[in-house]
Amino acid sequence: MAGFDDLASERSKAQFDVEEMKVIWAGSRHTLEVSDRISRLVANDPVFRKDTRTMLSRKDLFKNTLRKAAHAWKRIIELRLSEEEAAELRFYVDEPAFMDLHWGMFIPTIKGQGTEEQQQKWLPLAYKMKIIGCYAQTELGHGSNVQGLETTATFDPQTDEFIIHSPTLTSSKWWPGGLGKVSTHAVVYGRLIIDSKDYGVNGFIVQLRSLDDHLPLPGITIGDIGMKFGSGAYNTMDNGVLRFDHVRIPRDQMLMRVSQVTREGKLVQSNVPWQLVYGTMVYVRQKIVSDASCALSRAVCIATRYSAVRRQFGLQSNGIETQVIDYKTQQSRLFPLLASAYAFRFVGEWLKWLYMDVNQRLQASDFSTLPEAHACTAGLKSLTTSATADGIEECRKLCGGHGYLCSSGLPELFAVYIPACTYEGDNIVLLLQVARFLIKTVSQLGSGKEPVGTTVYMGRVEQLMQCHCAVQKAEDWLKPSVILEAFEARSMRMSVASAQNLAKFDNQEEGFLELSADLVQAAVAHCQLIVVSKFIEKLQQDIPGKGVKGQLEALCNIYALFILHKHLGDFLSTGCITPKQASLANAQLRSLYSQVRPNAIALVDAFNYTDHYLSSVLGRYDGNVYPKLYEEAWKDPLNDSVVPDGYQEYIQPILKQQLRNARL
Numbered sequence: 001m002a003g004f005d006d007l008a009s010e011r012s013k014a015q016f017d018v019e020e021m022k023v024i025w026a027g028s029r030h031t032l033e034v035s036d037r038i039s040r041l042v043a044n045d046p047v048f049r050k051d052t053r054t055m056l057s058r059k060d061l062f063k064n065t066l067r068k069a070a071h072a073w074k075r076i077i078e079l080r081l082s083e084e085e086a087a088e089l090r091f092y093v094d095e096p097a098f099m100d101l102h103w104g105m106f107i108p109t110i111k112g113q114g115t116e117e118q119q120q121k122w123l124p125l126a127y128k129m130k131i132i133g134c135y136a137q138t139e140l141g142h143g144s145n146v147q148g149l150e151t152t153a154t155f156d157p158q159t160d161e162f163i164i165h166s167p168t169l170t171s172s173k174w175w176p177g178g179l180g181k182v183s184t185h186a187v188v189y190g191r192l193i194i195d196s197k198d199y200g201v202n203g204f205i206v207q208l209r210s211l212d213d214h215l216p217l218p219g220i221t222i223g224d225i226g227m228k229f230g231s232g233a234y235n236t237m238d239n240g241v242l243r244f245d246h247v248r249i250p251r252d253q254m255l256m257r258v259s260q261v262t263r264e265g266k267l268v269q270s271n272v273p274w275q276l277v278y279g280t281m282v283y284v285r286q287k288i289v290s291d292a293s294c295a296l297s298r299a300v301c302i303a304t305r306y307s308a309v310r311r312q313f314g315l316q317s318n319g320i321e322t323q324v325i326d327y328k329t330q331q332s333r334l335f336p337l338l339a340s341a342y343a344f345r346f347v348g349e350w351l352k353w354l355y356m357d358v359n360q361r362l363q364a365s366d367f368s369t370l371p372e373a374h375a376c377t378a379g380l381k382s383l384t385t386s387a388t389a390d391g392i393e394e395c396r397k398l399c400g401g402h403g404y405l406c407s408s409g410l411p412e413l414f415a416v417y418i419p420a421c422t423y424e425g426d427n428i429v430l431l432l433q434v435a436r437f438l439i440k441t442v443s444q445l446g447s448g449k450e451p452v453g454t455t456v457y458m459g460r461v462e463q464l465m466q467c468h469c470a471v472q473k474a475e476d477w478l479k480p481s482v483i484l485e486a487f488e489a490r491s492m493r494m495s496v497a498s499a500q501n502l503a504k505f506d507n508q509e510e511g512f513l514e515l516s517a518d519l520v521q522a523a524v525a526h527c528q529l530i531v532v533s534k535f536i537e538k539l540q541q542d543i544p545g546k547g548v549k550g551q552l553e554a555l556c557n558i559y560a561l562f563i564l565h566k567h568l569g570d571f572l573s574t575g576c577i578t579p580k581q582a583s584l585a586n587a588q589l590r591s592l593y594s595q596v597r598p599n600a601i602a603l604v605d606a607f608n609y610t611d612h613y614l615s616s617v618l619g620r621y622d623g624n625v626y627p628k629l630y631e632e633a634w635k636d637p638l639n640d641s642v643v644p645d646g647y648q649e650y651i652q653p654i655l656k657q658q659l660r661n662a663r664l
C-alpha cells in the first residue's frame with residue numbers, strides 16, 4: 001500500500017548509520033537515551049493525548065492543560081525524575097502552560113538576580129511548587145523598551161517596605177504567561193524609587209494570590225488578556241493582566257544581587273554590571289535557539305515523510321505517479337529547511353556552551369564576555385525564530401491542501417510557534433542590538449582592542465575588505481575555507497559600510513535610526529556567519545558512524561549555499577563573489593540536493609520523534625497517510641450527526657423557498 005511501502009523503501013536506501021545520527025542530533029548517547037525513554041513514556045500515557053485540542057472551547061482547553069500539568073508533576077514526583085528528565089517530560093507533553101514560566105523564567109530569575117539569602121528562602125518553595133511564579137515585565141504601554149516601564153516600587157523607610165503601584169493604565173502588566181489564572185507569585189519589574197529619586201528598573205518578588213483560596217491579595221487586579229491567534233495553540237496559556245494599587249512588600253523582596261537598598265534607604269551597587277537585571281532574557285533567548293531546531297525539524301519531518309508518500313503526475317513505466325519529493329522544486333524548498341534544522345541544532349548547542357561559560361565567568365567576577373553573550377543570544381534568537389516561523393509555513397505549503405488540515409499538525413505548530421518572533425524581544429529590536437555591537441566593534445578596530453569571540457574575523461579587516469573569492473568550478477564551493485571567507489567578507493563589508501555611513505551623521509543616534517534597515521541587514525549577515533561557522537566547526541569534531549559525516553557535510557554546504565543564494569544581492573553588491581561564481585554555487589546546490597535525496601527520510605528519522613510528539617497524520621512514521629486522514633475526518637464533531645444542527649432553522653427555509661416567498 002502507498003505510504004507503508006514508500007517509507008520502507010526510502011529507509012532501505014539510506015547511505016548512513018541512522019542510529020549514530022540520532023546520537024549526533026541528541027547531543028550525546030545519554031541525552032538520546034533520556035529523550036527516547038521520556039518521549040515514549042509521555043506518548044503511552046492517555047492523559048497526555050493531544051488529538052482533541054483544537055476542538056475544545058477556551059475554558060475546556062485551559063482546564064485540560066491544568067489536568068495535564070498536574071499529572072506531569074505527579075509523574076515527575078512518583079518516578080523521582082531528575083531535573084533533566086522532568087524538563088524532557090514537560091517538553092514532550094507539548095502544551096504551553098504556566099509550568100514553562102515557573103521553571104523557565106521565575107526560578108532562573110531568582111537564581112540569577114537574587115542574593116544567596118534570597119535564593120535560600122525562595123528556591124526551595126519554588127522547586128517543591130509550594131508557590132508558582134511567573135515573569136511580569138511587559139506592560140500594556142511598553143514591551144521592547146524595558147527602560148520605559150512605568151510600574152513603580154517606592155521605598156517606604158517608615159515601614160521598611162516597597163510600595164508596588166501601577167500609576168497609569170499603560171503601566172498595567174500585560175502578557176506575562178501563567179499570570180492570568182495560575183501564578184501565586186511573580187517577579188515584577190518596576191522602577192525603583194527612593195526618596196523621590198528614580199533609580200531605574202529592578203525586579204521584585206510579589207505575592208499575587210492567597211495560598212489558601214487563590215483569591216488576589218488586596219490591591220491586586222488580575223485576569224487573562226483573552227484569546228490569541230489560532231485554535232488551541234497558545235491559548236492553553238493564561239497570559240495575564242495585572243494592576244497594583246499601592247501593594248506593600250517587605251524590603252527583602254527586591255532582588256538584590258545587582259544593587260541593594262539598605263534599611264536606611266541607601267542604594268548600594270554591587271560590582272556586577274547593571275545589565276544583569278536583563279540576565280533572564282539572555283538565558284531564555286539561548287533556550288529559544290535550541291527550541292527553534294525542535295520546531296523546525298518537527299515541521300520538516302512531517303513535510304519530508306509526506307513528500308515521499310504523496311504522488312502527483314508523471315506516470316512512470318510501472319504505472320505509478322512520481323513522488324513529489326522527486327521534483328526539483330520540492331527539493332529546493334524542502335532540503336534547505338532540513339539543513340537549517342541541523343544548522344540550528346548545532347548553533348544552539350554551541351550557544352548553550354557559550355551561556356554556561358559566561359555564567360561561570362560571572363561567578364568569578366569576569367564580566368568581559370557579557371556583551372558578546374548578549375549580542376549572540378539576541379541575534380541568534382532573532383535569526384532562528386524568523387527562519388523557523390517561515391519554515392513551518394513553507395512546510396505547510398509543501399504538503400499541499402492536506403497541510404492546511406489541523407490533522408497535519410502544521411497549523412497548530414505554526415500558531416504556537418510564531419510568537420517566538422516577538423516574545424523575549426521583538427526580532428528587529430534584537431537585531432538592532434547586534435548592529436550596535438558590530439558598529440562598536442568596527443569603531444574600535446585599530447585602537448589596539450582586538451575583537452574577540454564571534455567577531456575575531458573582524459581583526460582581519462584589511463584582508464576581508466579586499467579578498468577575491470577563489471571559486472572557479474562548482475566543486476570549489478564545497479571547501480569550508482572558501483565558504484567561510486565569502487561569509488566573513490560579506491559580513492565585514494556590510495558592517496564597515498554601515499559604520500562609514502553612520503560616520504557621516506553629526507548625531508550618531510539620529511544616524512542609527514536613519515540607517516536602521518541597513519544595520520539590521522548587517523546584523524543578519526553576521527548571525528548567518530555564526531551559524532555557518534559553528535556548523536563547520538562541528539564537522540571538525542570526531543564524528544563516528546558510517547556515512548554520518550558525509551551527510552552532515554552535504555547539509556552544511558546546502559545551508560551555506562542556500563543562504564548565499566537567498567542573499568545574493570549582498571554577496572554581489574559587496575563584491576565578495578562574481579555573477580559567474582553565484583551561478584556555480586547554484587549548480588553545486590542542485591548537485592547537493594541529489595546527494596541528499598536518497599537519505600532524506602533517514603535524516604528526519606534521526607530526529608527520533610514519536611508520532612505523539614509530531615501529532616500529524618501526514619508525518620506518521622509508518623506513512624499510512626490516506627486511511628488515517630479519512631478516519632480523522634469522521635472524528636470531527638460536525639460529523640456526529642448526518643444532518644447538522646441548524647438545518648431546520650437556516651437551510652430548510654432556503655430550500656423550501658419559504659424565505660423567498662416571504663419577501664415577495
Ligand SMILES: CCCCCCCC/C=C\CCCCC/C=C/C(=O)SCCNC(=O)CCNC(=O)[C@H](O)C(C)(C)COP(=O)(O)OP(=O)(O)OC[C@H]1O[C@@H](n2cnc3c(N)ncnc32)[C@H](O)[C@@H]1OP(=O)(O)O
Binds near residue numbers: 146147177287424426
Ligand atoms: C520560559 C520558557 C523557557 C524555556 C524556553 C524553551 C523554549 C521556548 C518555548 C516556549 C516558551 C515561551 C515562553 C515565552 C515567554 C516570554 C517571555 C517574555 O517575553 S519576557 C519579556 C521579554 N522582553 C524583552 O525581551 C524586552 C526587549 N528589550 C530589551 O531587552 C531592552 O529594552 C533593549 C532592547 C536591549 C534595550 O535596552 P536599554 O534600553 O537598556 O538600552 P541599550 O542602550 O540598548 O542597552 C544598554 C546596554 O546594555 C546592553 N544590554 C542590553 N541588553 C542586555 C542583556 N540582556 N544582557 C547584557 N547586556 C545587555 C546593551 O548592549 C548596552 O550595552 P553598551 O552598548 O552600553 O555597552
Ligand SMILES: Cc1cc2nc3c(=O)[nH]c(=O)nc-3n(C[C@H](O)[C@H](O)[C@H](O)COP(=O)(O)OP(=O)(O)OC[C@H]3O[C@@H](n4cnc5c(N)ncnc54)[C@H](O)[C@@H]3O)c2cc1C
Binds near residue numbers: 143175423427
Ligand atoms: C505569546 C507571548 C508571550 C509573552 N510572555 C511574556 C511573559 O511571560 N512575560 C513578559 O514580561 N512578557 C511577555 N510577552 C511580551 C513580549 O516580551 C513583548 O511583546 C515583546 O518584548 C515585544 O514588545 P512589544 O509588544 O512592546 O512590541 P513593540 O515594541 O510595541 O513592537 C511593535 C513594532 O515596533 C517595532 N519596534 C519597536 N521598537 C523599535 C525600535 N527601537 N526600532 C525599530 N522598530 C521598533 C517592532 O519591530 C514591531 O514591529 C509575551 C508576548 C507574547 C506574544
